[in-house]
Amino acid sequence: MSTGKKRKKGISTRMIALVAVFFIGIATVVAIWQLLSQQVYYGVWYSTPVIRNGKVGIPLDFVSQNKIVYIDVKLSNKTSAEDMLNWATTRRLRETRREIATLLYVLGNYPKGRLYLPLLCYQTPSGKIVGALRTCEPCESFEFRIGGKNLICQRCGTEWKLEDLREIAYDRGCGVYPPPELPITVEDETIWIDISPLTPEG
Structure with missing residues (x-):
């Protein structure tokens, strides 16, 4: 050759x-x-939120590290909780606001009782921070996980898009009831979840 x-x-x-x-x-x-x-993240508790002017503050880096965070906001006292419930009931009669309807459910069914407001905060793959009431109302669940690009109810398996909490095509029945989103601001490395839409003062 x-x-x-x-x-x-x-x-x-x-x-x-x-x-x-x-x-x-x-x-x-x-x-x-x-x-x-397709990475999965489960909720991690943050137990020392800052409450200020109708907003709940948690560190940005804690959410960035854990991806999905649970917060229980303790209402100041039983009277405050009852006032919130009565206000929400009245508001519900006048308006069809999703967060108010869900608040009624939460205050009546959360295992810790009416003195706590369960919140959820997570970071999407694009870096967006989302805050919401932590409940899947129809199936009475207060626990979620992140699976890939979706938020998933731990009880019924319903999935919503992380970016906008829009239900996906193959939801399992609770898709039209996503955790009601709450306003978010980020200042000085702190995430502030605005709960004023859920209070008489708001």
Whole structure:
């Protein structure tokens, strides 16, 4: 065999090897991306929120690290809780506001009783911070997890898009009842969840 043919055969073999390595690399990257996109996070409790001017403050880095955070806001006293419930009932009669209807459910059914307001805060894959009442009203659940790009009820398995809490096509019945979203601001590395829409003062 001539030297030219040997050289050509060697080049062809190297080219095939390089192409194979290239496609294996792409397949590996895709597999890693798919694994990360389906990563699951469970709620982590934050027990020392700051309450100020109708807002609940928690550290931004705590949410960024844990992805999904549970907060129980203790109402000042039983009278305050009853006032909130009475106000919500009256408001519900005048308006069809989703967060008010859910508040009525929460105050009546949360296992800790009417002295606590369960909240949820999470960070989406795009970096957006979302705050909401922590309840899946129809199935009476107060626990969620993040699965990939969706928020998932721990009890019924209904899923909503993390970015906008929009139900997905194959929801399991509670899709039209996402956790009611609350206004969020971020100041000086602190997330402030505005609960004033749930109070008479708001």
